[in-house]
Amino acid sequence: EKAELQAYVERDAVTKDGFRIELAANIGTVEESASLLSQGAEAVGLYRTEFLFMGQSQMPDEETQYKAYREVAEAMKGRPVVIRTLDIGGDKELPYLDLPKEMNPFLGYRAIRLCLDRKELLHTQLRAILRAGVHGHVKIMFPMISGMEEWRQAKEIYEQVREQLSKEGIPYADSVELGIMIEIPSAALLASRFAKEVDFFSIGTNDLVQYTVAVDRMNEKVSYLYDYFHPAVIRLIKTVIDASVDAGKWTGMCGSMAGDPLAAPLLLGLGLHEWSMSASSLSKVKKVITDLNRSDCAALVEKILDMDTAAEVREALLAFQP
Numbered sequence: 670e671k672a673e674l675q676a677y678v679e680r681d682a683v684t685k686d687g688f689r690i691e692l693a694a695n696i697g698t699v700e701e702s703a704s705l706l707s708q709g710a711e712a713v714g715l716y717r718t719e720f721l722f723m724g725q726s727q728m729p730d731e732e733t734q735y736k737a738y739r740e741v742a743e744a745m746k747g748r749p750v751v752i753r754t755l756d757i758g759g760d761k762e763l764p765y766l767d768l769p770k771e772m773n774p775f776l777g778y779r780a781i782r783l784c785l786d787r788k789e790l791l792h793t794q795l796r797a798i799l800r801a802g803v804h805g806h807v808k809i810m811f812p813m814i815s816g817m818e819e820w821r822q823a824k825e826i827y828e829q830v831r832e833q834l835s836k837e838g839i840p841y842a843d844s845v846e847l848g849i850m851i852e853i854p855s856a857a858l859l860a861s862r863f864a865k866e867v868d869f870f871s872i873g874t875n876d877l878v879q880y881t882v883a884v885d886r887m888n889e890k891v892s893y894l895y896d897y898f899h900p901a902v903i904r905l906i907k908t909v910i911d912a913s914v915d916a917g918k919w920t921g922m923c924g925s926m927a928g929d930p931l932a933a934p935l936l937l938g939l940g941l942h943e944w945s946m947s948a949s950s951l952s953k954v955k956k957v958i959t960d961l962n963r964s965d966c967a968a969l970v971e972k973i974l975d976m977d978t979a980a981e982v983r984e985a986l987l988a989f990q991p
């Protein structure tokens with residue numbers, strides 16, 4: 670089976686009826702980027718930069734960050750690398766930041782909230798990313814956006830950083846695409862507004878599910894309720910993809926749903942453009958995609974949108990034979 674899957678590494682991720690998707694990988698470290706092209710990834714759809722900040726006694730400086738981002742950009746040889754700005758807080762701690770203990774860390778001071786409060790963090794990171802972008806094709810993505818103000822503030826810091834780099838005569842990547850993660854229902858519901866201003870969306874189902882059905886993604890006691898096939902989650906995903914299509918933008922997904930072969934007909938039918946997953950899932954998902962017709966999947970989605978429960982959706986997906 671391994672040899673069979675290996676055959677898919679070289680193939681494009683295109684359905685039988687010609688719908689092409691971009692198949693991308695999630696990474697957390699520079700080292701992981703080295704073998705991505707040979708594993709069939711066309712891009713990095715999510716670089717979780719927080720791991721560069723964790724397990725250290727102090728904040729990595731601009732130079733350290735620059736080197737890491739540059740190495741990933743170079744390893745991908747001009748293919749896109751979506752670099753997510755620091756997503757700390759929630760379950761991820763940074764001792765040197767002295768973060769407050771919170772009753773509800775996942776609803777608290779994390780990710781973009783923290784970075785917009787301690788702006789120097791975002792400033793330094795964006796400088797490093799833009800400088801690294803000279804050596805490849807980087808895109809920037811902001812995590813945990815809940816409303817338009819946060820996105821606009823982040824964009825403003827990005828503009829300041831560009832201006833500063835220009836003034837200093839330091840080379841940096843121009844015309845970098847800026848996107849936001851959709852992992853909070855409020856952002857999904859406002860997707861048509863965001864779509865006028867951002868270049869792309871990436872749906873983070875790991876958090877989106879947690880916030881939509883109010884289920885802690887780490888709590889085993891309620892994990893039976895945690896399900897990306899929940900009809901409400903599917904409606905949010907559809908809202909986001911439709912909004913991006915209407916505005917001529919693109920939508921990716923970097924939560925674990927994108928790497929689930931069972932979800933593939935649903936995501937294809939909904940028209941998801943970029944799929945980002947752990948490298949080990951790439952061939953499996955590509956095999957499924959190349960075996961499907963998008964038009965069949967769109968018909969399946971019509972039926973799924975009429976279902977009441979995640980169990981029904983799962984059953985329909987299991988029964989679906991292309």
Ligand code: PEP
Pocket residue numbers: 715717756852872873874875876877923924925
């Ligand atoms: C997500 O929330 O789906 C996501 C990809 O981000 P993380 O898992 O890092 O929170």
Ligand code: MG
Pocket residue numbers: 852873875876
């Ligand atoms: Mg997340």
